[in-house]
Amino acid sequence: xxxxxxxxxxxxxxxxxxxxxxxxxxxxxxxxxxxxxxxxxxxxxxxxxxxxxxxxxxxxxxxxxxxxxxxxxxxxxxxxxxxxxxxxxxxxxxxxxxxxxxxxxxxxxxxxxxxxxxxxxxxxxxxx
Numbered sequence: 328x329x330x331x332x333x334x335x336x337x338x339x340x341x342x343x344x345x346x347x348x349x350x351x352x353x354x355x356x357x358x359x360x361x362x363x364x365x366x367x368x369x370x371x372x373x374x375x376x377x378x379x380x381x382x383x384x385x386x387x388x389x390x391x392x393x394x395x396x397x398x399x400x401x402x403x404x405x406x407x408x409x410x411x412x413x414x415x416x417x418x419x420x421x422x423x424x425x426x427x428x429x430x431x432x433x434x435x436x437x438x439x440x441x442x443x444x445x446x447x448x449x450x451x452x453x454x455x
Contacts, residue, residue: 328431339363350417352379352394369421387416 331339336359349360349370357373371394374380380396381389389395391409395402411419418425 330431348421350385350388352381352389352392354379384420384422387411387420388413391416 329339329342340362343364344366346367346369347360347363347365349356349368349372351357352371354373357371357379360368360372369382370385371379371381371389379394381394386396390397391402391406393399393402395405397405412425414425
């Protein structure tokens with residue numbers, strides 16, 4: 328696993344990743360993701376028409392967001408009905424079951440929007 332601040336993002340271009348996780352819904356981050364070499368993307372990206380989109384496996388999270396494919400009103404309604412935790416939505420989308428695992432945080436904590444998480448090398452899947 329590798330965690331970089333937004334200021335360190337160019338270091339992400341030095342490797343090829345099995346999996347890149349982008350939970351941000353802004354165009355700047357999504358455009359940067361286009362320059363990263365990876366096998367699989369979980370999360371938001373800029374599509375061929377230069378619109379914000381998100382991977383099918385991340386829909387449980389992004390269907391509740393500002394870039395929801397359903398539009399903001401429906402996203403807000405779905406958010407109100409949602410009873411799942413952030414961790415549960417993300418883990419489930421990645422094929423895992425959240426069981427209270429400890430967080431991995433960088434040595435110097437930065438605001439979430441400045442941190443890009445990458446999960447490397449064939450993660451071990453937990454049972455459901």
